[in-house]
Amino acid sequence: MKTKLFSIFLLSVLTIGSLSPVASQITAVPATASSAVSEFDVNGMKVLIKRRPGTPTVSAGLFFRGGVRNMMADTAGLEAFTLSVATEGSKNFPRTVLRKETARIGTVIAPGSSYDFSALALGATKENFDLSWRMFTDVALNPTFAAESVERVRTNILTALKSESDSPEGSLELLNKRTVFEGHPYKNGPEGTSANIGRFKAADLAAHHKNLMQTSRLLLVVVGDVEPEALRQRVAATFGSLPRGGYKETALPTISFLKPTVDITEKSLQTDYVKGVFAAPSIRDADYYAMRVAITILQTNVFQEVRVKRNLSYAPDASLDERSANTASISVSSVNPNEAISVMLDEIKKLREQPNDEADLAGMAGFFLTTHYLKQETNAAQVADLAQYELIGGGWRNSLAFLDRIRQVKPAEVQDAAKKYMKNVRFVVVGDPKRIDKTIFLQAAGN
Numbered sequence: 001m002k003t004k005l006f007s008i009f010l011l012s013v014l015t016i017g018s019l020s021p022v023a024s025q026i027t028a029v030p031a032t033a034s035s036a037v038s039e040f041d042v043n044g045m046k047v048l049i050k051r052r053p054g055t056p057t058v059s060a061g062l063f064f065r066g067g068v069r070n071m072m073a074d075t076a077g078l079e080a081f082t083l084s085v086a087t088e089g090s091k092n093f094p095r096t097v098l099r100k101e102t103a104r105i106g107t108v109i110a111p112g113s114s115y116d117f118s119a120l121a122l123g124a125t126k127e128n129f130d131l132s133w134r135m136f137t138d139v140a141l142n143p144t145f146a147a148e149s150v151e152r153v154r155t156n157i158l159t160a161l162k163s164e165s166d167s168p169e170g171s172l173e174l175l176n177k178r179t180v181f182e183g184h185p186y187k188n189g190p191e192g193t194s195a196n197i198g199r200f201k202a203a204d205l206a207a208h209h210k211n212l213m214q215t216s217r218l219l220l221v222v223v224g225d226v227e228p229e230a231l232r233q234r235v236a237a238t239f240g241s242l243p244r245g246g247y248k249e250t251a252l253p254t255i256s257f258l259k260p261t262v263d264i265t266e267k268s269l270q271t272d273y274v275k276g277v278f279a280a281p282s283i284r285d286a287d288y289y290a291m292r293v294a295i296t297i298l299q300t301n302v303f304q305e306v307r308v309k310r311n312l313s314y315a316p317d318a319s320l321d322e323r324s325a326n327t328a329s330i331s332v333s334s335v336n337p338n339e340a341i342s343v344m345l346d347e348i349k350k351l352r353e354q355p356n357d358e359a360d361l362a363g364m365a366g367f368f369l370t371t372h373y374l375k376q377e378t379n380a381a382q383v384a385d386l387a388q389y390e391l392i393g394g395g396w397r398n399s400l401a402f403l404d405r406i407r408q409v410k411p412a413e414v415q416d417a418a419k420k421y422m423k424n425v426r427f428v429v430v431g432d433p434k435r436i437d438k439t440i441f442l443q444a445a446g447n
Helices: 006-014 078-086 095-105 129-141 147-162 168-179 194-199 202-212 228-239 288-309 337-353 358-375 379-392 396-407 411-421 438-443
Strands: 036-042 045-051 057-065 108-113 117-125 218-224 261-266 272-279 317-320 327-334 426-431
Touching: 036 228, 045 228, 045 379, 057 129, 057 379, 078 108, 078 117, 078 147, 078 202, 095 108, 095 129, 108 129, 117 129, 117 379, 129 228, 147 194, 147 202, 168 261, 168 272, 168 426, 218 228, 218 379, 261 438, 272 337, 288 317, 288 327, 288 337, 288 358, 288 396, 288 411, 327 337, 337 411, 337 426, 337 438, 358 396, 358 411, 379 396
Parallel strands: 045 218, 261 426
Antiparallel strands: 036 045, 057 117, 057 218, 108 117, 272 327, 272 426, 317 327
């Protein structure tokens, strides 16, 4: 499954209505937004519980560390395949029973894999949490990898992989992965390849599952109206007997942006699709917040200049990813890509050369306040946020400081972030090469 942000995946599947031991005691953190996060350790597995009194649903995610950094070219896709088949049926809940019970009580159990980590996700009503928890943990611990389930999932994945390049957007992302991620672990995408998926056997899935189920690789996050101590006992009863293992996560290399480039895939289209990628700080980095503000300003200005004023494209965009080795981008589809990209690069140049007004940044704080809380409305979104910061953002507590850090950003910091990161843009294009003037793409994209 390919997603731009893993949190988007968690939100979609869950919406219904140093890893050091901390003994067995719960370490409470001061309440934030009327909810408290509790943290404890179960035999080497970190567990985070955020209690939200009065909420009718409970969301959970069992996260597996590492993502594609643990994959090689010949094993890419194995983890996603393994977790997808795991949700088909388990020892105590065969596929027919599992489907019947989850449909009856409105529970969702779903897998997902991203570049940096994978997960099994649970969404349940509070009323049916007991049964939902039993199904969820049995799927996680005792999947059967039945032959018919393996083949069913294999067919689904192969169909999805074959259709990746059917749309211009899909072709653009494939080209981006092939060029910008060349020589980087991210090139071995979590979805894998048709060749890999076609040859993996049930025994390969079972072996990978066994390797995943080590507490040193696991993170469990639960958000809802649940009592932490009672849940701690449940977690210990289910996951407490797993082996610790000795998993150590290795640091990812940075993605290369030494010079601007343009790579074109020829395709007969009415419009040309363009994406320009450049370096960006991760959410664990101090200048992430200034870059977040810079990208938001760029997104607004690009929309105004490209669409509103010049009508060069319906949906020009600027965005910031949320990966451990991070990137940002500008993108556009246009019948006049040279003019559109020229305008977008001019907006980058302005950010690099002209400091923003303090009053404009102060007004932007209100925008971030609104969007932040809107994104935090569901338990699922809060599971995703806590997990993402814990896994790649320097610790879950950093998620609680997001708005304060945004409010502290100064105009000079926005300009510095633009100077540091918005350069050496690497463009990928799907469309007609004869309509692309590379000199326009390259002359303002360097330095």
